[in-house]
Amino acid sequence: MSAAELPAARAPATMLAARFDGQRLGVAQVPVPDVEGTREARIRVTLAGICSTDREITRGYLGFVGTPGHEFVGVVEAAPSAPQWVGRRVVGDINAACGDCATCRRGYPTHCPNRTTLGIVGRNGAHAELLTLPINNLFAVPHVVADVAAVFVEPLAAAFEPLAQGLTVQVGAPAVVVGDGKLGLLQARVLQLAGADVTVVGHHERKRHVAEAWGLGFMHGDDSGLHARQVPIVAECTGSPAGLARALELCEPRGTLILKSTYAGAAHVDLTPVVVNEITLLGSRCGPFPEAIAALVAGHVAVSDLVDDEFPLRAAEAAYARAAERGVLKVLLRP
Amino acid sequence: MSAAELPAARAPATMLAARFDGQRLGVAQVPVPDVEGTREARIRVTLAGICSTDREITRGYLGFVGTPGHEFVGVVEAAPSAPQWVGRRVVGDINAACGDCATCRRGYPTHCPNRTTLGIVGRNGAHAELLTLPINNLFAVPHVVADVAAVFVEPLAAAFEPLAQGLTVQVGAPAVVVGDGKLGLLQARVLQLAGADVTVVGHHERKRHVAEAWGLGFMHGDDSGLHARQVPIVAECTGSPAGLARALELCEPRGTLILKSTYAGAAHVDLTPVVVNEITLLGSRCGPFPEAIAALVAGHVAVSDLVDDEFPLRAAEAAYARAAERGVLKVLLRP
Numbered sequence: 001m002s003a004a005e006l007p008a009a010r011a012p013a014t015m016l017a018a019r020f021d022g023q024r025l026g027v028a029q030v031p032v033p034d035v036e037g038t039r040e041a042r043i044r045v046t047l048a049g050i051c052s053t054d055r056e057i058t059r060g061y062l063g064f065v066g067t068p069g070h071e072f073v074g075v076v077e078a079a080p081s082a083p084q085w086v087g088r089r090v091v092g093d094i095n096a097a098c099g100d101c102a103t104c105r106r107g108y109p110t111h112c113p114n115r116t117t118l119g120i121v122g123r124n125g126a127h128a129e130l131l132t133l134p135i136n137n138l139f140a141v142p143h144v145v146a147d148v149a150a151v152f153v154e155p156l157a158a159a160f161e162p163l164a165q166g167l168t169v170q171v172g173a174p175a176v177v178v179g180d181g182k183l184g185l186l187q188a189r190v191l192q193l194a195g196a197d198v199t200v201v202g203h204h205e206r207k208r209h210v211a212e213a214w215g216l217g218f219m220h221g222d223d224s225g226l227h228a229r230q231v232p233i234v235a236e237c238t239g240s241p242a243g244l245a246r247a248l249e250l251c252e253p254r255g256t257l258i259l260k261s262t263y264a265g266a267a268h269v270d271l272t273p274v275v276v277n278e279i280t281l282l283g284s285r286c287g288p289f290p291e292a293i294a295a296l297v298a299g300h301v302a303v304s305d306l307v308d309d310e311f312p313l314r315a316a317e318a319a320y321a322r323a324a325e326r327g328v329l330k331v332l333l334r335p
Numbered sequence: 336m337s338a339a340e341l342p343a344a345r346a347p348a349t350m351l352a353a354r355f356d357g358q359r360l361g362v363a364q365v366p367v368p369d370v371e372g373t374r375e376a377r378i379r380v381t382l383a384g385i386c387s388t389d390r391e392i393t394r395g396y397l398g399f400v401g402t403p404g405h406e407f408v409g410v411v412e413a414a415p416s417a418p419q420w421v422g423r424r425v426v427g428d429i430n431a432a433c434g435d436c437a438t439c440r441r442g443y444p445t446h447c448p449n450r451t452t453l454g455i456v457g458r459n460g461a462h463a464e465l466l467t468l469p470i471n472n473l474f475a476v477p478h479v480v481a482d483v484a485a486v487f488v489e490p491l492a493a494a495f496e497p498l499a500q501g502l503t504v505q506v507g508a509p510a511v512v513v514g515d516g517k518l519g520l521l522q523a524r525v526l527q528l529a530g531a532d533v534t535v536v537g538h539h540e541r542k543r544h545v546a547e548a549w550g551l552g553f554m555h556g557d558d559s560g561l562h563a564r565q566v567p568i569v570a571e572c573t574g575s576p577a578g579l580a581r582a583l584e585l586c587e588p589r590g591t592l593i594l595k596s597t598y599a600g601a602a603h604v605d606l607t608p609v610v611v612n613e614i615t616l617l618g619s620r621c622g623p624f625p626e627a628i629a630a631l632v633a634g635h636v637a638v639s640d641l642v643d644d645e646f647p648l649r650a651a652e653a654a655y656a657r658a659a660e661r662g663v664l665k666v667l668l669r670p
């Protein structure tokens with residue numbers, strides 16, 4: 001047997017991945033992750049999305065170093081502990097919990113203090129040819145859901161999270177989403193599915209078109225058509241102190257303000273209206289994948305309307321730059 | 336009939352009242368308020384309390400000018416629209432609502448946008464010989480509740496408000512109250528009555544004694560005995576950004592943080608933990624009087640333990656100064 005005939009597996013296996021070194025984002029050949037002897041699966045990424053959190057990470061948020069990215073759809077390539085998963089098309093919950101601590105035992109694995117989070121904390125992410133996640137995190141994607149829709153399961157699940165946290169929506173009740181980004185539009189659509197009469201407060205014509213196509217109301221941020229303290233459910237999806245102040249102003253006494261955006265650093269916020277108007281501020285993060293998958297199977301959320309561009313993985317830098325442009329919604333990466 | 340025999344009612348009737356003119360607090364003779372032709376009662380104040388909000392008001396908070404004070408017990412002296420109240424010993428809800436607007440109709444009169452608030456917004460308060468409130472705001476005080484206890488109905492009602500807002504307390508679950516002031520101690524006792532195992536985080540030996548007498552745990556603010564993210568119910572009762580940061584640190588994922596204190600002005604607050612740990616921030620203000628009265632009738636809250644001093648109304652300035660001293664709990668004013 002000549003050297004040329006050596007099995008490929010014996011050669012040092014590498015793959016292409018976006019890498020953030022703490023200073024800048026680039027792409028590199030890195031070793032293929034090994035899952036032998038673990039309860040994890042190695043997944044070949046078909047399509048990945050760029051989220052605002054990814055862009056924050058490449059500005060130093062959370063001190064993450066490695067491969068970013070947590071929105072993906074892919075195919076299981078190896079799963080030693082559960083070979084029945086090999087070949088399946090999957091999405092995956094991004095929080096890998098220990099399953100053993102008090103937080104996991106009381107049913108909140110996404111809050112496990114020992115967790116790693118795909119492309120965010122202690123685990124390389126989805127902007128690569130391959131990624132790994134625990135078998136327990138995987139969800140099979142039904143055939144009727146195309147890759148371009150499946151790649152939205154993670155952010156759509158986040159928009160379902162307030163309902164999973166017990167938010168009740170009166171049918172026909174007004175709701176306002178402050179912020180017309182990807183998360184804002186998905187949150188608005190989910191609140192509408194729950195029965196609310198939803199208006200998005202935003203700035204961009206591109207996003208107004210999506211909102212209107214989805215049957216949502218849309219108002220420009222400076223529009224005087226919204227009155228203070230009259231909206232029972234408000235969702236803050238801008239991540240800016242100004243957006244939060246606007247959301248607090250709109251929320252009616254005893255209303256609920258959903259906080260969906262993380263704020264990089266401390267914000268100068270006047271919380272007096274929260275107390276005086278007895279507002280419930282509902283912090284909300286990652287959500288339930290089954291609800292998101294079911295909504296996509298039913299065709300309830302036309303997520304592909306949010307796609308603005310697609311780049312090959314090797315052009316990750318250009319893709320991140322494109323995602324940072326004003327008014328751009330989803331940019332996809334294809335390995 | 337000589338001039339000396341003219342009925343007293345014909346003479347210009349005046350009363351003693353504390354007055355804040357926007358700059359400083361003083362006492363003055365002012366006209367007795369008239370309730371003829373209204374649905375209000377005139378109440379002769381027996382005993383009044385000084386609240387932190389009163390002290391903030393005399394530093395310019397809310398731009399209030401007039402007679403401060405909203406904690407009181409008194410006897411109805413005139414009630415033209417409901418004479419059966421005359422002679423009754425009463426306490427009173429401090430928010431005078433219109434009863435007619437959308438907020439009142441949906442059952443939240445304490446949030447009525449047209450409301451006046453005793454000694455706080457648009458209505459002279461309780462640090463006077465006489466005050467007026469709508470008949471609808473009055474609650475008769477049972478005989479078993481002494482004046483020195485009845486004067487605490489208003490702040491004790493505020494401590495019951497989180498329960499009225501739907502907060503559920505698991506029996507035996509840990510709860511922490513950050514802040515060992517009057518409101519903090521009352522909040523701690525009410526959470527304990529609801530079944531929680533409550534620890535007060537504070538600084539003062541005087542307050543530690545009250546907490547321990549009430550069966551509450553007490554920890555010094557810097558104590559390392561409390562671990563981050565392990566408490567399901569935390570109440571912030573300091574009104575300081577540092578207290579809020581501490582409360583956020585202690586609150587467990589998916590826990591509830593009760594915001595009881597107003598913050599004069601904007602606070603520099605990092606809300607990221609609210610989102611990441613999916614905390615529910617429950618803004619909470621004025622509460623239900625019946626629950627507070629019932630707790631005092633049952634002897635469940637030894638409120639008189641909180642009294643540090645009593646001054647005659649004419650010495651209101653000295654009383655406010657005493658109330659501002661570090662570590663002092665309740666200071667009472669007797670007209």
